Amino acid sequence: MPTPRVAVVTDSTCAVPPALARDAGLHVVPLDVSIDGAWYAEGVDVTPDQLLRALERGAKVTTSQPPPSAFAAAYERAAAAGAHEIVSVHLSGEMSGTVRSARTAATVSPVPVRVVDSRTAALGLGFAALAAARYAATPLDPAPGDPADVEDGVGGAVRRWVTRAVHRGAAAPVWPDAAQVAGVAAAAAESSRVWFLVDSLEHLRRGGRLGTAAAALGTVLGLRPILAVQDGRLVVGEKVRTRRAARERLEQLALAELADRPSARVAVHHVGPPDVAAELAAHLAAATGVRPADVLVADAGAVLAAHVGPGLLAVVVADGEPAAPAPHDDEAAAPGRR
Numbered sequence: 001m002p003t004p005r006v007a008v009v010t011d012s013t014c015a016v017p018p019a020l021a022r023d024a025g026l027h028v029v030p031l032d033v034s035i036d037g038a039w040y041a042e043g044v045d046v047t048p049d050q051l052l053r054a055l056e057r058g059a060k061v062t063t064s065q066p067p068p069s070a071f072a073a074a075y076e077r078a079a080a081a082g083a084h085e086i087v088s089v090h091l092s093g094e095m096s097g098t099v100r101s102a103r104t105a106a107t108v109s110p111v112p113v114r115v116v117d118s119r120t121a122a123l124g125l126g127f128a129a130l131a132a133a134r135y136a137a138t139p140l141d142p143a144p145g146d147p148a149d150v151e152d153g154v155g156g157a158v159r160r161w162v163t164r165a166v167h168r169g170a171a172a173p174v175w176p177d178a179a180q181v182a183g184v185a186a187a188a189a190e191s192s193r194v195w196f197l198v199d200s201l202e203h204l205r206r207g208g209r210l211g212t213a214a215a216a217l218g219t220v221l222g223l224r225p226i227l228a229v230q231d232g233r234l235v236v237g238e239k240v241r242t243r244r245a246a247r248e249r250l251e252q253l254a255l256a257e258l259a260d261r262p263s264a265r266v267a268v269h270h271v272g273p274p275d276v277a278a279e280l281a282a283h284l285a286a287a288t289g290v291r292p293a294d295v296l297v298a299d300a301g302a303v304l305a306a307h308v309g310p311g312l313l314a315v316v317v318a319d320g321e322p323a324a325p326a327p328h329d330d331e332a333a334a335p336g337r338r
Contacts, residue, residue, distance in 0.1 A: 003082035005175035008133040012042040013091040014126035024133040032064040051302040065098040071105035079110040085178035086113040089129045089185045094232035114182045119232035123267040123316040124192035131321040132185035139173035191319035196227040199311030254315040263320030267296040271305040271312035
């Protein structure tokens with residue numbers, strides 16, 4: 001099989017299960033986690049269970065974005081494997097410096113790199129990266145009479161005619177370019193909705209991801225806030241009295257979102273034992289009529305666990321993977337070395 005033109009890189013906060021990432025050809029750069037001063041690579045040197053045990057024993061846990069050199073090495077590997085361009089999709093820049101590291105590394109990449117700030121987290125990011133990687137690996141073959149032939153004018157029509165002619169002639173496939181792949185990633189990320197339920201807001205307060213006033217909702221008033229990702233940041237979405245009521249409300253939010261989408265991808269995250277997450281996934285599957293296997297249950301990862309602490313339960317809803325890309329021109333590709 002010929003190598004696609006574009007490689008897709010993301011970071012470990014995407015929470016994509018390793019086997020799924022490998023199948024999609026997704027390159028994942030790990031963030032770093034410090035436990036009592038010793039540094040580990042997420043998903044490589046430390047598992048979420050190990051991190052959870054460290055938190056439960058009161059260890060001092062911090063996290064750090066990958067250095068630019070880690071992204072530079074990933075870009076070098078992708079180029080060496082045959083990529084002509086790279087799309088690098090990352091955790092919201094409002095939550096982490098990860099996207100800045102990627103942009104710095106893009107300036108020394110051997111091939112052009114488009115960096116996409118997903119402005120979301122967990123599988124909100126993960127679904128976007130997966131959609132981009134799968135689209136990048138799908139040869140273009142527009143159907144005759146594609147509306148884009150008209151919308152793009154003569155130039156677009158010629159490009160599509162050439163694409164069809166190449167496929168008919170069984171020549172080398174025509175792959176999506178970086179602008180198209182970045183467009184798929186950006187659209188998928190923008191479509192995502194992410195809600196978090198945690199046992200305590202203290203970990204988020206200490207890490208600076210949530211203000212003191214918001215954290216007081218849980219510590220002083222005894223409420224169970226449901227957090228949401230909004231404009232790239234974690235915010236308090238709703239306030240519920242009990243854990244049970246909060247779980248029920250989390251399910252209601254997800255079902256309401258799914259009711260408005262003709263097709264969607266759904267995931268349930270957990271930190272710790274997966275039983276509660278599996279139960280919520282089963283409820284969502286039964287209510288929407290999809291197979292239980294179509295609701296992805298995934299560990300949230302060590303970095304997210306470090307920031308939210310034990311007891312995380314989260315739901316992610318995003319649009320199904322698009323059939324056609326839209327150009328993403330918010331950030332021009334880094335020139336790369338020629």
